[in-house]
Structures are given as structure tokens and as C-alpha cells.
Amino acid sequence: MTMVQMNVRIDAKLKNEVDDVLKQTGTSVSDVIRSVWSYIADRKTVPVLETTAQEHAREAEKQRKLRLVHEGAGLVHKELVKAGVISEDTDLMDGMTYKQLRDEMYEHQYDAYLNMKRAD
Structure with missing residues (x-):
């Protein structure tokens, strides 16, 4: 060489x-x-090299988006409590993926529907 x-x-x-x-x-x-x-x-490409300022800006944007997600989750939590789907102390995620949470909510709604039908 x-x-x-x-x-x-x-x-x-x-x-x-x-x-x-x-x-x-x-x-x-x-x-x-x-x-x-x-x-x-x-x-066949140059690696992304960011300055400290760019890194800080990227991290700040990431934190801003995470705050929005948490605020949105809080709103969803309030609405689910108001609708009687979950209790006030329910941890929405509780180690679950979004799909698992969604499936559990649908299952709960279906059970409530069946109970309503049985009562008729």
C-alpha cells in the first residue's frame, strides 16, 4: 500500500x-x-458532523416534541377518565406499546358493549 x-x-x-x-x-x-x-x-457519503450549536438545537427540538407528546397524553388521559374508560390513577402506558394500549381499550369497549346488550 x-x-x-x-x-x-x-x-x-x-x-x-x-x-x-x-x-x-x-x-x-x-x-x-x-x-x-x-x-x-x-x-460514498460524508458523515454528518454537527456543531455544538446544532447539537443543542436538535436536542432542544427533541425535548420540545417530547413535551408535546406528554401534554397530548395528559389530554387523552383526562378524556378517557371523563368517558369512564379508565380510572384517574391508571398509567396509560404502564410498560405497554401504543398498539397494546389501543387493543386493550378496544377490548374494554367491546366488553362494555356486550354487557350493555346482555342487559337489554
């Missing part, structure tokens, strides 16, 4: 910060560059 040498210009402060991290992990700059080049060659 023929080896080549590459020269790269980079901010000195950034280089020093990365050198410290690599030293702590026992990884060389060459190892990192070879890994990135191999990744690109194998996948």
Missing part, C-alpha cells in the same frame, strides 16, 4: 483542544483521519 502525507491548515487553538482529547483517549490524529477517509470511501 502506497502511503501519502497530507498537510492541513487548522486553527491552533482547535488543534490543541483536539490533541488533548486524542491524547486522553490514546488515539492519534492519523487514526482519526484514516477512520473518516475509510467511512467516506465505504459509504
Whole structure:
């Protein structure tokens, strides 16, 4: 295998910060560059490299969406309690998948329907 040498210009402060991290992990700059080049060659694409600001923005958006899911679940819980389908202390998910929860609710509704028919 023929080896080549590459020269790269980079901010000195950034280089020093990365050198410290690599030293702590026992990884060389060459190892990192070879890994990135191999990744690109194998996948024919550049890996997604995000800045800290982008990472924070992505995490903030994820947390925003999770809050919306929890708020929505709270609304669903209230409506199910109001409809008499579940009790106030029922944990909607209780380790179940959405499909299991849905199936259980349909089963409960079907049982209530059958009981109503029997009473007629």
C-alpha cells in the first residue's frame, strides 16, 4: 500500500483542544483521519458532523416534541377518565406499546358493549 502525507491548515487553538482529547483517549490524529477517509470511501457519503450549536438545537427540538407528546397524553388521559374508560390513577402506558394500549381499550369497549346488550 502506497502511503501519502497530507498537510492541513487548522486553527491552533482547535488543534490543541483536539490533541488533548486524542491524547486522553490514546488515539492519534492519523487514526482519526484514516477512520473518516475509510467511512467516506465505504459509504460514498460524508458523515454528518454537527456543531455544538446544532447539537443543542436538535436536542432542544427533541425535548420540545417530547413535551408535546406528554401534554397530548395528559389530554387523552383526562378524556378517557371523563368517558369512564379508565380510572384517574391508571398509567396509560404502564410498560405497554401504543398498539397494546389501543387493543386493550378496544377490548374494554367491546366488553362494555356486550354487557350493555346482555342487559337489554
